Amino acid sequence: MMRQRSAFDFNVDNAWQVFAQTRKPEGRDPEKLRLMKIELQKAIEKYRKAALKDFPDYFINKKMPKDFLTERKFSNNLPNVSPRQWYSSLERMRAHQLKQAFEDSLSGLKMPQTDNNLIITDVGSRSNFFGSLMGHENKNQKWQLIDIKDYGLPARAEAKGLFQQIEPFSELPKSDIITLNSVMHHVGEDEKPLGQYDDKKISLFLKKIHNALPEDGLVVVTEDYVGKNKVEEPYNNFIKGVDSLFYPDSLGNQKPVKEWIDFFRNSGFTLEKELYPVHFNVVGFPVVESCLVFRKNNMEGN
Numbered sequence: 001m002m003r004q005r006s007a008f009d010f011n012v013d014n015a016w017q018v019f020a021q022t023r024k025p026e027g028r029d030p031e032k033l034r035l036m037k038i039e040l041q042k043a044i045e046k047y048r049k050a051a052l053k054d055f056p057d058y059f060i061n062k063k064m065p066k067d068f069l070t071e072r073k074f075s076n077n078l079p080n081v082s083p084r085q086w087y088s089s090l091e092r093m094r095a096h097q098l099k100q101a102f103e104d105s106l107s108g109l110k111m112p113q114t115d116n117n118l119i120i121t122d123v124g125s126r127s128n129f130f131g132s133l134m135g136h137e138n139k140n141q142k143w144q145l146i147d148i149k150d151y152g153l154p155a156r157a158e159a160k161g162l163f164q165q166i167e168p169f170s171e172l173p174k175s176d177i178i179t180l181n182s183v184m185h186h187v188g189e190d191e192k193p194l195g196q197y198d199d200k201k202i203s204l205f206l207k208k209i210h211n212a213l214p215e216d217g218l219v220v221v222t223e224d225y226v227g228k229n230k231v232e233e234p235y236n237n238f239i240k241g242v243d244s245l246f247y248p249d250s251l252g253n254q255k256p257v258k259e260w261i262d263f264f265r266n267s268g269f270t271l272e273k274e275l276y277p278v279h280f281n282v283v284g285f286p287v288v289e290s291c292l293v294f295r296k297n298n299m300e301g302n
């Protein structure tokens with residue numbers, strides 16, 4: 001009988017696929033790649049065991065393990081792969097997860113009306129992998145990538161010319177749809193010491209998002225899921241979560257879904273859809289994100 005594939009197998013294959021893609025052609029010698037795949041599988045097994053040890057502490061005793069393994073640290077188990085290469089592979093993998101979440105979020109919704117190609121802006125684009133992947137695959141859409149920092153463009157030639165660095169809270173380019181992936185809980189971080197936030201900045205940021213959209217414009221938001229009505233302590237998903245990839249030193253300004261929805265409602269948006277996709281990280285742990293789609297309201301009379 002055929003063994004059923006587990007989430008773990010899936011992630012080894014996935015991780016391998018994205019990793020192999022990032023190798024330069026001269027590094028794609030089949031025998032070397034075969035050996036590296038074995039190395040990767042062994043490292044994932046080892047890491048998974050270590051992570052499993054942390055799990056009871058975290059989920060049952062609700063204690064933060066002293067030295068939990070982030071995916072970034074995982075690269076130490078791969079002698080032939082630099083942390084930078086591994087990190088870049090993870091960001092690529094994340095781009096594919098975001099693509100799926102974006103398409104599922106918009107499916108069945110009325111698109112903003114325009115005579116031209118839809119203009120879609122990924123705000124907080126960081127590595128730019130997501131936006132350049134989308135721009136590459138959807139020639140009938142115009143993708144723009146915006147961030148307050150320039151983390152360096154990926155090798156993908158298509159990303160050239162799409163990225164623009166802006167000052168925090170400046171006006172955004174006109175867009176039919178805006179995506180905010182794992183951005184909301186970092187808003188204001190550039191101005192205050194890490195870990196301190198001013199919620200007024202969230203409203204200011206949402207005003208800029210509102211200004212950039214037409215009357216029927218959409219915003220697609222993904223956030224770490226940390227609870228529906230209140231933040232569950234400790235954050236259920238953070239430990240092996242998506243964000244541990246990016247900011248292992250700061251959890252950011254995490255809020256329950258209800259509060260994010262309230263911020264958008266108070267800033268002139270209506271919730272059109274909410275989804276809770278489960279993403280598996282490299283070692284196969286489930287991480288829940290919330291995907292919220294908002295439509296701009298007509299603010300007249302508000």
Ligand SMILES: C[S@@+](CC[C@H](N)C(=O)[O-])C[C@H]1O[C@@H](n2cnc3c(N)ncnc32)[C@H](O)[C@@H]1O
Pocket residue numbers: 094123124125126127146147148149168169180181182183186187188189205246
């Ligand atoms: C956790 S990263 C998310 C990267 C990517 N969107 C993803 O989901 O993989 C958050 C990004 O938001 C950016 N950011 C924070 N505050 C911002 C602001 N006020 N305007 C635009 N981008 C901002 C940060 O520079 C960072 O690149």
